[in-house]
Amino acid sequence: MISVEDRLEIEAFLFKEARLADESRYSEWEALVDDDMHYWVPLRESQDPDSDQVSLLNDNRTRLATRIRQLNTGVRHAQLPPSRMRRSIANIEIEELGADEYAVGANVVLYEFRRQATKELEVWPARVEYKLRRKDGELKMFRKHIFLLNSEGSVRGLSFII
Amino acid sequence: MIKQTDTSKSPRYDELITDARVHSSLYTDEKVFEDELNRIFRMGWVFICHDSEIPTAGDFVRRNVGREPVFAIRSRDDEISVIVNRCAHRGNIICQEDKGNRKALVCQYHGWAYDTKGALVDVPYPGGFKGDFSCHGLERLPLVDSYQGFVFASFNENAPPLLDHLGRATELIDRAVEMSPVGRIRLSGGWVQHQLNCNWKMLPENDTDGYHVNFVHPSFAQAIRSNYDEAVLDDEESLKSLAKDWGNGHTELFFSPSYTRPLEWFGCAEDRHPAYTKAMLDAYGEQKGGRILRDGPPHAVIFPNLFLGEMNIVRFEPVAPGVCLHVHTPMYLEGVEDDVNRRILRQSEGALGPTAFLLADDCVIAERAQSALQGKGGWLDLSRGAEREVVEDDGVISSHLTDETPNRGFWRHYRRIMQPGSPTSDVGAVA
Numbered sequence: 001m002i003s004v005e006d007r008l009e010i011e012a013f014l015f016k017e018a019r020l021a022d023e024s025r026y027s028e029w030e031a032l033v034d035d036d037m038h039y040w041v042p043l044r045e046s047q048d049p050d051s052d053q054v055s056l057l058n059d060n061r062t063r064l065a066t067r068i069r070q071l072n073t074g075v076r077h078a079q080l081p082p083s084r085m086r087r088s089i090a091n092i093e094i095e096e097l098g099a100d101e102y103a104v105g106a107n108v109v110l111y112e113f114r115r116q117a118t119k120e121l122e123v124w125p126a127r128v129e130y131k132l133r134r135k136d137g138e139l140k141m142f143r144k145h146i147f148l149l150n151s152e153g154s155v156r157g158l159s160f161i162i
Numbered sequence: 163m164i165k166q167t168d169t170s171k172s173p174r175y176d177e178l179i180t181d182a183r184v185h186s187s188l189y190t191d192e193k194v195f196e197d198e199l200n201r202i203f204r205m206g207w208v209f210i211c212h213d214s215e216i217p218t219a220g221d222f223v224r225r226n227v228g229r230e231p232v233f234a235i236r237s238r239d240d241e242i243s244v245i246v247n248r249c250a251h252r253g254n255i256i257c258q259e260d261k262g263n264r265k266a267l268v269c270q271y272h273g274w275a276y277d278t279k280g281a282l283v284d285v286p287y288p289g290g291f292k293g294d295f296s297c298h299g300l301e302r303l304p305l306v307d308s309y310q311g312f313v314f315a316s317f318n319e320n321a322p323p324l325l326d327h328l329g330r331a332t333e334l335i336d337r338a339v340e341m342s343p344v345g346r347i348r349l350s351g352g353w354v355q356h357q358l359n360c361n362w363k364m365l366p367e368n369d370t371d372g373y374h375v376n377f378v379h380p381s382f383a384q385a386i387r388s389n390y391d392e393a394v395l396d397d398e399e400s401l402k403s404l405a406k407d408w409g410n411g412h413t414e415l416f417f418s419p420s421y422t423r424p425l426e427w428f429g430c431a432e433d434r435h436p437a438y439t440k441a442m443l444d445a446y447g448e449q450k451g452g453r454i455l456r457d458g459p460p461h462a463v464i465f466p467n468l469f470l471g472e473m474n475i476v477r478f479e480p481v482a483p484g485v486c487l488h489v490h491t492p493m494y495l496e497g498v499e500d501d502v503n504r505r506i507l508r509q510s511e512g513a514l515g516p517t518a519f520l521l522a523d524d525c526v527i528a529e530r531a532q533s534a535l536q537g538k539g540g541w542l543d544l545s546r547g548a549e550r551e552v553v554e555d556d557g558v559i560s561s562h563l564t565d566e567t568p569n570r571g572f573w574r575h576y577r578r579i580m581q582p583g584s585p586t587s588d589v590g591a592v593a
Contacts, residue, residue: 041517043352043354044352052350052351052492052494052503052504052507053351053352054351054352054353054354054490054491054492054507054510054511054515055511056354056511056515056516056517057511057517058508058511063508063512066385066386066519067519069384069385070381070382070384070385070386070519071381073380073381073384073385074381075380075381075384076381076523077378077381077523077526077527078522078523078525078526080526116526117359117525117526117529117530117533118359118529118533152260153355154355154356154357154487155354155355155356155357155515155516156356156357156359156516157356157358157516157522157525157526158516158517158522159516159517159522159523159526
């Protein structure tokens with residue numbers, strides 16, 4: 001059992017992470033990420049990230065830095081202008097992994113208004129699994145795995161931070 | 163959804179398509195879309211799968227041919243059948259999963275059972291069945307053929323042979339499989355289905371358009387140092403890559419003249435994969451092996467629905483006039499060490515699909531184009547570089563990378579298919 005204080009701190013971190021992603025504040029979002037970050041959107045729930053199976057996105061820290069750099073160029077058409085987004089995080093379950101490390105699971109629904117092209121509202125329901133650690137007194141994220149409900153079906157452009 | 167019983171009259175395609183321009187209704191009109199499903203996707207050859215996807219008897223994969231649900235399945239005698247995914251009894255789906263293995267094909271609705279070639283073998287409660295088993299098999303596509311493991315099929319038993327359709331473009335497929343020292347590729351990585359709300363023809367057009375790259379992908383160019391810097395992003399005078407029309411609607415962006423050292427196309431140092439380099443030189447000899455290692459894979463469209471996207475294989479799927487799928491998988495090589503295929507996988511995820519550094523931008527640009535073509539529409543220009551094209555010795559038309567030579571080749575073939583009796587010849591064609 002984790003303490004109420006730890007739970008509140010972790011929830012506050014998740015809500016901030018969600019808000020920075022919603023508002024396309026790319027560099028501020030990246031500042032929440034640790035050096036060994038794995039950011040992953042697989043095709044299947046049972047997928048092994050190290051297998052030969054293709055993912056929608058499978059970023060180590062270096063590739064994630066490239067992704068943020070591309071979004072920050074200001075000429076990434078896919079997010080020009082950035083999608084308007086709001087996401088809700090629910091059913092948060094937290095497990096302590098050891099010294100100042102936590103595994104968090106949650107259900108997330110993201111609403112996206114695609115104003116850069118078709119001006120439609122897209123809904124992205126997902127299971128999200130995070131791993132966080134306390135480092136130099138503050139929480140950092142070193143894993144975010146997003147299991148989209150429709151990942152094996154047809155998927156629209158997903159160029160924002162999910 | 164589109165009505166199946168559309169009786170409106172087809173447009174005159176030879177009036178909507180010239181060598182200099184095409185009309186926007188070709189991207190938006192439902193009658194045009196219906197004609198395409200019939201004349202291109204039913205009457206012609208369509209890429210279905212690669213035989214490495216169904217390596218053992220009973221293996222199957224689901225696909226769509228236009229709007230027709232089908233599956234490809236391997237039988238014990240190694241024959242691959244392409245079968246309409248619909249029970250001959252009451253029309254239910256036979257194979258619900260995207261892929262799997264079946265010893266027999268049993269409908270979940272009333273238990274009718276078929277063998278892996280679609281022949282009816284059992285009907286439950288046979289007392290009430292007075293039909294003839296031989297008349298109640300599943301519908302098989304009459305033509306199935308393959309080239310280098312790429313399986314194509316047609317609903318039209320009178321379609322010309324597959325090799326006539328491929329024409330010279332067999333060379334493009336050869337170049338893809340010859341990236342492997344044993345001449346074999348493997349499509350085992352799974353397929354990503356990227357939905358674009360645009361007309362399907364924008365996919366083959368854009369994938370072999372060498373003109374847009376500087377304008378659609380500047381964020382890629384600024385964020386990532388890559389082999390595309392020399393191959394497509396240079397200024398007009400410096401670009402050495404070429405745009406090509408191979409005939410029969412097959413088109414290519416030929417990047418190889420831009421590459422000066424081995425593995426430049428792979429985005430790494432030439433000594434990065436020594437075992438692969440050695441295997442290629444051993445397999446093909448110093449001259450040809452060295453040339454393949456320098457030239458890299460093809461970037462080419464095989465009409466109408468296959469894209470040899472360098473180290474990716476892509477299928478184009480029309481869904482509706484304004485909706486299509488760009489479906490990709492990494493093109494793994496047989497006979498190489500795992501780190502080569504691992505690099506192919508990571509590059510595939512970087513280039514293609516909904517989150518990719520490249521295709522996500524193409525997607526938005528295409529969807530904007532689709533919006534712009536609504537209503538009465540207008541003409542789209544297709545004339546760039548027509549006066550500086552060169553016909554090479556083998557008949558392939560070649561021009562500056564940024565010229566609309568591939569798109570003219572696509573549309574010339576499209577017009578020939580869509581307007582029967584059209585007086586225009588398919589200039590680039592072999593057949």
